[in-house]
Amino acid sequence: MNIQNIKNLLKTYFIENWKTDLFQFGMLMVIVLFGTIMSSRGNLNFPIFVASIFLMIYPERLFRNLHGNSSKIHYLSIPASNSEKVLANLVLANVYYVVGLIVSCCLGLGLAQLYITLRGFESLHFYTALNGVGVMLLCVLLAMFFFGSIYFRRKTTLATLGVSLLIGTIIITLYALTLWINGIILIPKDAVYNDYMWSYSSYVIPDAVQMIVLGLVTVFFYALSFLRMKETEA
Amino acid sequence: MKKYTNKVLLGTLILIAAIFVIGGTVDVQTAWHSGKIRKFGVFPNDNQQEETYVPETSTGADTTASDKMKNKDVNF
Numbered sequence A: 001m002n003i004q005n006i007k008n009l010l011k012t013y014f015i016e017n018w019k020t021d022l023f024q025f026g027m028l029m030v031i032v033l034f035g036t037i038m039s040s041r042g043n044l045n046f047p048i049f050v051a052s053i054f055l056m057i058y059p060e061r062l063f064r065n066l067h068g069n070s071s072k073i074h075y076l077s078i079p080a081s082n083s084e085k086v087l088a089n090l091v092l093a094n095v096y097y098v099v100g101l102i103v104s105c106c107l108g109l110g111l112a113q114l115y116i117t118l119r120g121f122e123s124l125h126f127y128t129a130l131n132g133v134g135v136m137l138l139c140v141l142l143a144m145f146f147f148g149s150i151y152f153r154r155k156t157t158l159a160t161l162g163v164s165l166l167i168g169t170i171i172i173t174l175y176a177l178t179l180w181i182n183g184i185i186l187i188p189k190d191a192v193y194n195d196y197m198w199s200y201s202s203y204v205i206p207d208a209v210q211m212i213v214l215g216l217v218t219v220f221f222y223a224l225s226f227l228r229m230k231e232t233e234a
Numbered sequence B: 001m002k003k004y005t006n007k008v009l010l011g012t013l014i015l016i017a018a019i020f021v022i023g024g025t026v027d028v029q030t031a032w033h034s035g036k037i038r039k040f041g042v043f044p045n046d047n048q049q050e051e052t053y054v055p056e057t058s059t060g061a062d063t064t065a066s067d068k069m070k071n072k073d074v075n076f
Helices: A003-039 A045-062 A069-076 A082-118 A132-151 A156-186 A194-202 A207-233 B005-033 B044-051 B065-071
Strands: none
Touching (some): A045 A082, A045 A156
16 A cells, blocks of 8 residues: 555546536535525535435546446556555545535535625524434445445446345335234234334434444445455456 | 455345344244233233223213203104
């Protein structure tokens, strides 16, 4: 692992993409600005939701060179190892782009606040439902789309979204089938079911445990990304 | 180089599916054995409710407009 190579990769990225990034950050700022002015509320869930969509789409652009035949050869022949390329993109997705999105949201909210104050309305009181578990969930989603952008060859964001939804549906169906089959074996026809529905309230997993599990899932997806990148070269 | 990504993904999916199947089974079994799902009539309250069920009857007092109508002698 050579730091200089990573620096060069980042430098190349900024030279090639600064205009697109600036446009996207500007677009987010405008959406947040108008969304906040129109709702006249300090609800931060809307900016976070929009920024999350931007974040999920971003990895597709990071690895777009891998998806064309000629650009793939060019990308793989750049004098840096695959680990360095993945690491550089990981820094871009997790640090640079996240900071960019936060700054854009803050600017949009600040301008909305300024506009509302100048019009003589009451100041906004900002609030959000996002907690630590929510942040870790966003990390997992980013890692999943990051892996998807290496794994799939075309329309990576849509492919990742589609496959995740399909797998999610299959697993939920399997879980429902398990409950149903167990129910048929155990429960007589005149059983009282009502209390069972409420029994789920007793399954509360502590936030710290949820965050650790989500952290492990994030690491898993990034490890798979490294592995897949190595296989792409081979 | 051997390709492991697909195998790792498949293994993970099978593991997740197994966790959900085992988890679902444990859920229902726990609910059954702890009495959260129970056969009707196992607890005395269920039967008691049936025995002590009293259908709504008139108390004799004309409390509502319909009671008054029912109790009224109507001569044609």
